[in-house]
């Protein structure tokens with residue numbers, strides 16, 4: 001599904017030098033590479049503040065801590081997503097309020113958000129799933145009408161751009177109150193371990209985020225706030241600062257793979273290729289198909305028998321997960337997510353795929369007989 005070693009080979013000398021530099025100086029925590037990478041992040045996002053942290057899940061948690069959410073507060077999120085979003089909400093004693101997604105974009109169905117808002121609602125967390133932005137224009141309008149914070153989970157959409165009706169263009173992560181992302185190795189910008197970041201253009205919030213992510217201390221051993229230990233290692237920052245220079249080509253490589261698949265599967269009737277939202281670019285963290293009238297397990301076995309990997313993101317919507325069951329919410333509560341969890345399948349997509357691999361995968365898939 002990914003080829004991180006192949007990707008490394010292209011930037012080996014640059015990367016080895018950056019890593020060696022960190023080892024030579026032994027500034028493993030809070031070394032100069034961390035602020036250097038934060039500056040690169042700012043430049044990339046055209047945003048005011050970027051604060052790195054230990055991983056994407058922590059970024060979400062720190063965001064909610066910085067916004068002073070209190071136990072019992074309600075946070076709205078899509079039910080078809082990675083668990084991290086719901087996990088931090090639950091960990092902080094907040095109440096996750098699930099909303100179904102759109103069948104075409106896999107993203108939060110904003111039309112269903114307003115009916116879930118109560119006096120206890122404090123925030124909406126759109127997840128820009130698989131690499132394409134949620135419907136931010138209407139989501140931001142709902143948030144504004146109801147005075148809610150918006151925390152964007154853009155762990156899968158680093159670099160995606162959204163165009164508003166007035167023609168302004170913004171990067172994923174910079175449209176809401178705070179944007180949270182992950183540098184997990186397989187993400188579009190991935191390090192060689194765990195990493196994450198938050199972006200915001202609110203100065204006071206940025207300061208608070210920085211303090212919380214470092215044990216609540218502004219000055220060492222003086223703890224003003226309850227915080228967490230969540231810092232980006234200097235080594236990972238050095239690695240990311242090399243890779244962010246190549247992000248545009250990584251993005252176009254992924255898009256080329258998606259275009260190839262789209263074209264090859266244009267007449268394949270048992271599957272639907274990913275929907276392209278005219279308002280958002282798609283950075284294709286995943287290339288996710290919907291199967292029609294095909295037994296997914298059988299299809300995956302067929303692929304596997306030809307050496308083609310595939311994955312299911314996500315096989316179980318959050319309301320069916322043992323840890324996240326909410327009384328009164330059962331089967332049929334979120335019909336689109338329930339259906340998607342049964343018929344989606346993701347194909348290999350990464351920066352190192354060549355045409356031979358793509359031809360092979362497409363030929364085998366087109367020949368599949370249910």
Ligand SMILES: *Cc1c(COP(=O)(O)O)cnc(C)c1O
Nearest residue numbers: 055056057082084155156182184
């Ligand atoms: C990867 C991911 C996260 C969490 O990131 P980690 O760095 O693994 O903690 C959160 N949300 C989404 C949608 C993700 O894909």
